[in-house]
Amino acid sequence: MLAGVELRHVRVFAAVARAGTVVGAANQLGLAPASVSEQVRRLEGGLGVALFERTLQGMRLTAPGQALLERAHGLLDHADEVRRAVTGQRRRISVGALEMPAATRRPASTSST
Amino acid sequence: MLAGVELRHVRVFAAVARAGTVVGAANQLGLAPASVSEQVRRLEGGLGVALFERTLQGMRLTAPGQALLERAHGLLDHADEVRRAVTGQRRRISVGALEMPAATRRPASTSST
DNA sequence: CAGAATTACGCGCAGCGTAACAATT
DNA sequence: AATTGTTACGCTGCGCGTAATTCTG
Numbered sequence: 001m002l003a004g005v006e007l008r009h010v011r012v013f014a015a016v017a018r019a020g021t022v023v024g025a026a027n028q029l030g031l032a033p034a035s036v037s038e039q040v041r042r043l044e045g046g047l048g049v050a051l052f053e054r055t056l057q058g059m060r061l062t063a064p065g066q067a068l069l070e071r072a073h074g075l076l077d078h079a080d081e082v083r084r085a086v087t088g089q090r091r092r093i094s095v096g097a098l099e100m101p102a103a104t105r106r107p108a109s110t111s112s113t
Numbered sequence: 114m115l116a117g118v119e120l121r122h123v124r125v126f127a128a129v130a131r132a133g134t135v136v137g138a139a140n141q142l143g144l145a146p147a148s149v150s151e152q153v154r155r156l157e158g159g160l161g162v163a164l165f166e167r168t169l170q171g172m173r174l175t176a177p178g179q180a181l182l183e184r185a186h187g188l189l190d191h192a193d194e195v196r197r198a199v200t201g202q203r204r205r206i207s208v209g210a211l212e213m214p215a216a217t218r219r220p221a222s223t224s225s226t
Numbered sequence: 227c228a229g230a231a232t233t234a235c236g237c238g239c240a241g242c243g244t245a246a247c248a249a250t251t
Numbered sequence: 252a253a254t255t256g257t258t259a260c261g262c263t264g265c266g267c268g269t270a271a272t273t274c275t276g
C-alpha cells in the first residue's frame with residue numbers, strides 16, 4: 001500500500017535507527033526481534049525503498065533511511081501533540097495566557113456515552 | 114492504547130468529518146460504511162473521547178472532534194510529506210525555494226500507484 | 227559458541243465487505 | 252420507503268511471540 005506510512009512502523013523504525021540493531025530496538029520497545037524485523041520490512045515495502053543496510057554488526061541507515069530518521073521524530077511528535085490536544089491532556093505547556101480562561105472551560109475529561 | 118493514533122484512523126476520520134456522514138465518507142474512501150463506522154469507533158476508543166455526535170442526519174463533530182479536525186490535515190500532510198521526502202517523490206510542492214536545487218537532483222519520479 | 231538478522235509457524239486482533247437491523251423522516 | 256448508523260458474521264492480513272535457521276567473529 002502506498003498509504004503504508006503507519007505511525008507504528010515509524011516508531012519501530014526510529015527505535016531501530018537509534019539502537020543500531022534489531023535486538024536492541026526490540027528490547028527498548030518490549031517486542032521480539034522477529035516482530036521488529038517484520039515491521040521494518042513492511043515499512044520498506046510500503047515505501048518502496050530500503051531504509052537499512054543489513055550488516056553483520058547491525059542495521060546501518062541508507063540515504064532514504066537517514067532522510068526518514070531526520071523526519072521521523074518530528075512526525076511522531078506531531079502525532080503525539082495532536083493526540084494530547086484532542087484528549088485534552090495539555091500537559092502544562094508553557095503558554096501562561098491560558099490560566100484564567102482555563103478555569104472557566106474545564107473540559108471534564110470524558111463526556112457522555 | 115495511547116499509541117492509538119494511527120494515520121489510517123485519522124484519514125477515515127477526516128473523510129467523515131468532511132462528508133458529514135459515514136456513507137458519504139465511505140463512498141469517497143471506497144470503503145463500506147460498516148468499515149468506516151468501525152474505524153471511527155476504534156479511533157474514539159483509542160483516544161478515549163467521542164469525536165462525533167451521532168444524529169439521524171449524520172455525524173456532527175464534538176469539541177474534541179473539531180480539535181482533531183483542525184489538526185488532522187496538518188498531520189496527514191506532514192506524513193505525506195515525509196513519505197515523499199523518503200521515496201524521493203517531490204511532486205512539485207509549491208515551496209519555490211527548491212526550484213533551483215531541484216533541477217540538480219531530479220529524482221525521476223519513481224513508480225507510483 | 228556468541229551475537230546479529232531472518233524465516234517458519236501459530237495465535238489473536240484489526241481491517242474489510244456483505245447482509246441484516248434499528249431509528250427517524 | 253429512504254435515509255442514516257450500527258451490529259453480526261466471515262474472510263484476509265497484520266502484529267506479535269517462540270523456535271529454528273543462517274552467517275560471521
